[in-house]
Amino acid sequence: MTRTRKFDQDQVVKYDANVRFFSLYGTENFTRRYNLLNNSLLEYTVEPNLVANDHLVYSFTSLGPRERAPLVLVFVNNDPFLIVRSLERTIDVNHFGKITIEDRVTLENNGAALTGPYHFVPQIRGKASTGWLYTHLPASAENVEFFDDLGNCSETRVYNYGTYKTLKFKTRYPLLGGWKTTYNLRYDVPTYEYLFVLGDFFKLQMRAVDYVINDKVVENAVVRVFLPEGSRVDNVALPPQIGLMGEELGCLGSLCVYGRPIVVLNGTDLFDNYVQNLEIEYFLRPLFLLKAPILITAYLEVGFVAVLGALRYFTHL
Incomplete structure (x- = not known):
């Protein structure tokens, strides 16, 4: 990928791969197809069997084991290369009807860095910049709020698909190459869907990290689970991608005297589709309610x- 580009220039990407089939065994016939955007291909280092406007095809016969043939493709891709640099997730466990979840997300366009002047014209979106973004919420999510450090961002839409809800939103400004922004997403879910009673013990069962941006990696995540005041953590079961940093005492809101137990979790290089449920069992006397x-x-x-x-x-x- 080009390191820098001007506002009106295309974003050029280089793709390195082994065009042959790497296997421990011999292969009689093998075909590999690379799909591209129309007329986006600029260069290739291995002559293909078929070249079209939107794809390349390579065919091989009688391949030996562990064969390699380096291939380099250079093409235009004006999609933004988004990455979630950090996610700070707060889960406020409440026994009185609602669990509040708040995600603080730092989102960066990791594509070619913009240099020189730029402009924002609503009818002309900059190349390799962000437009509408999407995230998914539980079907029971209520009181959805989307805001950043300057306040409320009004360009949001919520769509209910029965089994889940989709939040469609725009950041306060489009993210060009090298730019980043931070926003907050807050919503409530019913307590009865995630909290289960086991005598004097309670079990919280929910996803440690939910959808953030579709198909984007979360580089670093810190999750804080605020349990009710007076709780005693008995057991914490975590998915393989999430680690336990420890336990703390703190307050969230004004109805706090001695401090609430906080279970702090962390994870790196997370994909939302691979993150499973966490389980936290804790003891709480009924009088504390x-x-x-x-x-x-x-x-x-x-x-x-x-x-x-x-x-x-x-x-x-």
């Missing part, structure tokens, strides 16, 4: 008394 209603009642009572005291004080001035 009353803490949140008691705190809310106490806050309201203190506020009510403070208002009455202030009114009484100012009426006697």
Whole structure:
């Protein structure tokens, strides 16, 4: 791939491969076809048997074991080369109806870096830049919010397909080569779909990393699972791609006194289709479920008394 390019130039890509069939055994007949965009091919190093506008065909007979023949294809590809540089996922486990999930995503166009001037004309999208992007959500996802550090981004659409929902969105600005952006995606899912009761124990079962951008690798992911205050983690079962960094104490929101247990997970080079469910079993006494209603009642009572005291004080001035 070219390292840099101008705004109006095409993005040129080089593909290296072994055009022959590499096997421990001999092969009588072998055909390999490379599909390309129309009229995008610029160069090739091995003469093909067939050249068309949108594909190349190589045919071989009587191949020996472990045969190699280096092939280089140079062609134009103006698709953005997107990669998820980092994913910070927060899972807020709540026993009162909803589990809140928030993904903070840093997305980068890893294609040829843009040099020189550029412009954004709605009718003319820059070559190798992003347009509409897609991610998938659970079918039961509610209260979907998409925003970045500057606030709400209004160009979003949610489509319900029955078994899942698709979020169609645009970043605040198109990502040209070498550019990156950070955005947040937050939504709620019903607790009963992911949390199961085992006596005084509870089991959380859900995906550690869900869909981010279709068919894009997640270079680095950190997942924090906030359990209810007073919980004691009993067992953590993780898929092979995810590792356990440890446990912490912290707060998420105002209804927190001593700190909530946080299970911290991490993973590198993740593909959403290969990530499986995590399972966290924890112990929680039923009396701790009353803490949140008691705190809310106490806050309201203190506020009510403070208002009455202030009114009484100012009426006697």
